[in-house]
Amino acid sequence: MDSAYNIDPTTKQPINITVKNLNYSIEIPGTKPSKLPCLRKKQEIVPPTEKVIIDDVSFHVKSGQMLAIMGSSGHGKTSLLNVLSCRNEGGTLTGDIELNGVKHTKHMIEHFSAYVRQDDRLLQYLTVKETLMFVAKLKLPSKLTQFEKESKVDEVLTELGLSHVSNTRVGGANIRGISGGERRRVSIGIQLLMDPSVLFLDEPTSGLDAFTANHLIQTLEVLTKKQRTIIMSIHQPRTDIFELFHMVLVLSRGKTVYFGEAPEMIQYFTDLGFPCPQLTNPSDFYLDLATIDVTSEEKEKRTSEVLKNLCQAQKDAQEKQEAPEPVSKELSDHTVAGAMRNHIGYPGFFTQSSVLARRHFKNSVIDYWCLLAQGIQALLVSLVVGAVFYHIAGDQHGLYDRFAFFFTLCGFYGYSISQDVITRNAVERNYLYFELQDKMYGHFAYYVAKLTAEFPFHIFFSVIFFIPAYFMADLNDDTETYFKLLGTVSLLLYCCRSLAVFASTTLPNYTFASMLSNMISGILVLVSGFFINLDSLGSGFRWLADISYYRWALSAAAHFDIKPRNFTCELVQKEFCIYTGEVALEKFAMADDEIWVAFTVISANVVVLLVAGFLALRFLPQRPYEY
The missing domain is CATH 3.40.50.300 (P-loop containing nucleotide triphosphate hydrolases)
Incomplete structure (x- = not known):
């Protein structure tokens, strides 16, 4: 060689x-x-x-x-x-x-x-040593053992006089940590790990x-x-x-x-x-x-x-x-x-993505106040929705209430998730742009790691959101229907999250990204089949309904809960009554919808939005808004 x-x-x-x-x-x-x-x-x-x-x-x-x-x-x-x-x-x-x-x-x-x-662009919830260790795993040659990487980190800590604060959190706006001078030395230490000949x-x-x-x-x-x-x-x-x-x-x-x-x-x-x-x-x-x-x-x-x-x-x-x-x-x-x-032996995609996923997950878990706020938000929204639609009746009014419940369930919390994702991504830009500029890791490794680390939280908060509203509304109590509806809602909410990821990687700050996300969501909600019958849509808007993940989520939920039901009717209403769920789906122009098509379209939306988000991340500069 x-x-x-x-x-x-x-x-x-x-x-x-x-x-x-x-x-x-x-x-x-x-x-x-x-x-x-x-x-x-x-x-x-x-x-x-x-x-x-x-x-x-x-x-x-x-x-x-x-x-x-x-x-x-x-x-x-x-x-x-x-x-x-x-x-x-x-x-x-x-x-x-x-x-x-x-x-x-x-x-x-x-x-x-x-x-x-x-x-200084540092993750505030990590300790000084954790910060340097994650960088060491990303930048030092793979041939070095864990012990050798830790020894290199300890050497840099000693060289910069940071040994006494090695187990102290870096800190920031939300948490107390090390001093300003120590933060600056941590930033220098990150660069010294590669033992450069020249330091700017x-x-x-x-x-x-x-x-x-x-x-x-x-x-x-x-x-x-x-x-x-x-x-x-x-x-x-x-x-x-x-x-x-x-x-x-x-x-x-x-x-x-x-x-x-x-x-x-x-x-x-x-x-x-x-x-x-x-x-x-x-x-x-x-x-x-x-x-x-x-x-x-x-x-x-x-x-x-x-x-x-x-x-x-x-x-x-x-x-x-x-x-x-x-x-x-x-x-x-x-x-x-x-x-x-x-x-030449430097960490590849799998090493980078696994290290970044652990870093992202650890930083999120330590930020327990943010997790608590997200959990409380999911629970409160669920309780409010459940209280409004408490014990939906089995009569004609209850039929329309069920459609309204599923529409609210599909769209209400999705907006909150989108805003949360856009806010967090705007904060991440503060260090993402510079770490990419330093070639600390690749774009794809970061993207995969971010999605992987955030997915467990998505499932957790989706379950917290779904359970109270489901049982308070008195829906079908069989296990199969429960998990089908939970899967539908979780997939829809992940689609909302994917849209927010796309918007926040495409536009430079929270305001612009939020406007783009809200505009797209608003259009897709309008053609979901709840505000206007799908058969009444003109040909110019029908294609929007065909790709609207809100429309297909509403249709899937209706097939799971409304289609098997029979509805009561008062004597004075008999001429206009809808007795079965199948007739109700016909009224809403959803009877011919296939469940597999619904999940395919929603999943395709997720894939398209995530791919578009990655392309924006890869080819558009992710510099913070102030830059």
Whole structure:
């Protein structure tokens, strides 16, 4: 076998990063002429423009160094980090990025680096160790034993100073847990499990107090001693934090104002005639110096001239410097291994889906308040429906009440389930998008795991919902009818759940997904045969009735309970009486319906909706709504 395939992708190799004349720009769309003549005359046509995000940036950082990319908000820090980590979407990119002298590729970056985002996306009900263990099972090679994976997790916990909170829940909005700094270190720990050579961090100190931020950067500084290359964006760090950096890159409007060793920055600007005043934070002072003041035309002109001179001085200084020699010329071989990482003993579909199913199930079970609320909701809805239709009579009024009962049973709780699924899926987007971006698992593995983990809860709550209403309404008390109706209701409710899954994977937030789900459900309910007789539907709507899972569920329920019954009739009603269930089904245009057809159509709806939901998950970005 080729030597490249024998390389253990978890082996860390020292990486030097060299960036040469990097430029990155995006197109700002203009306004197109209106199609309405009355508006076209008044409309101002604005052509598309190109916005420069990164402007001729060059720097290098060695293995074992920590580079801080500093700058004011909106001046290109995060964009540069995204370009380096191959996470930029669209835009025009020119220049060179090299890893140990080899032109970087997306596969290479994915293999050798890890990316820690500004905000922590963690499951709040899992403990710190459980969080890392689930990631270890998803990302570490399958050849490692359970003991070896646990040892790796313990090593990372120790390295990041998290051992004392390893059995503490992460916590979040609904439950107390670890501190903000510890949450950030857990996010870093997730990425460290693969022992990356390069670690990118987007403003890791954001939202942390001064002490916690300092402690976090100290932890990162220790990580560089293991030949890691660390590159982070940061906004005006404190002096004690600034002193921990090895290299600093200061950006202003995408241009380089300073690049060099952190201890030399003060002397560099002093030589240019900008000494840092005593008792002043150097990062604050020089970032203010590199910022254009737009409060007045005079200040804007003066500060623009200062920035122009600073950028030119830095460009002249960099031309005199030489990039360091690469540490190794063997990176291209490792790149092959990196490109093949998903085929060299890494967890496959079955491992991923089983691990994800256990994680999803465990996180759901621990969230007992949510489970309790769902159970109470199912029980209360059932009791209300049962109370309204309590002891349905066997006369003519009771006949129509039975149809109404089955219609309510089929549609009422389905709406609640849909809203619950859409709400939970909107929350899941907060971490799903980023875990998929990190290639922690595949789309299909996640989808199968989610459906598998949620199915037992669906059955459980369907039974809770069905039993009280069934017996309170005084339906057929034979066991066969009971289980047939339970199966019908459960299948219909799962169809409602499938519609909600499709809507929530297709549209970005709760409001839009709920609107789509409600619109489709509303149309299918209208043609279910309860509000209007199926024979009265026009040909343009008949096909909707033929695919409506509400119509077929109502028909199946009527066949199971109403068809075998006989109904009483008062003397004054005899001319208009319906004596048998078969005649009743004829009146509702359901007599010719076959039970197997009903279950086939409802099941087909489930399959189509779930397949459509997966296609939406696979091909539409699942980014949270705020993104």
